[in-house]
Amino acid sequence: MVLKAIDGNKEKLEAIATLLISERLLANATIDAPAVFYEADTIGVPQKKQTHVLSGISKSLLFKTINDLLRSTYQDEMPLLYSEPIIMLDPEHTEQIIAKLVKT
Numbered sequence: 001m002v003l004k005a006i007d008g009n010k011e012k013l014e015a016i017a018t019l020l021i022s023e024r025l026l027a028n029a030t031i032d033a034p035a036v037f038y039e040a041d042t043i044g045v046p047q048k049k050q051t052h053v054l055s056g057i058s059k060s061l062l063f064k065t066i067n068d069l070l071r072s073t074y075q076d077e078m079p080l081l082y083s084e085p086i087i088m089l090d091p092e093h094t095e096q097i098i099a100k101l102v103k104t
């Protein structure tokens with residue numbers, strides 16, 4: 001899976017990347033340049049924000065562990081967290097990625 005975390009605080013995303021890689025929950029991570037993020041407010045009016053996006057490769061089976069760790073660490077300041085499936089990946093890279101992650 002590709003794990004995505006969206007937050008306006010780039011330093012927080014850098015700390016998350018470091019934490020998850022050191023815990024072997026992510027094999028790698030990138031943080032995109034500032035992006036424009038649109039979100040509806042409570043009455044449906046679009047709100048425009050500048051934000052950052054962390055993307056990292058992991059295993060789907062680790063999502064709950066990652067979510068629980070970040071929820072306990074960041075509580076009310078939890079970034080938006082979700083995953084996207086990886087449909088195709090070169091087999092050699094697959095083995096390299098799996099070797100960097102905890103066994104599930």
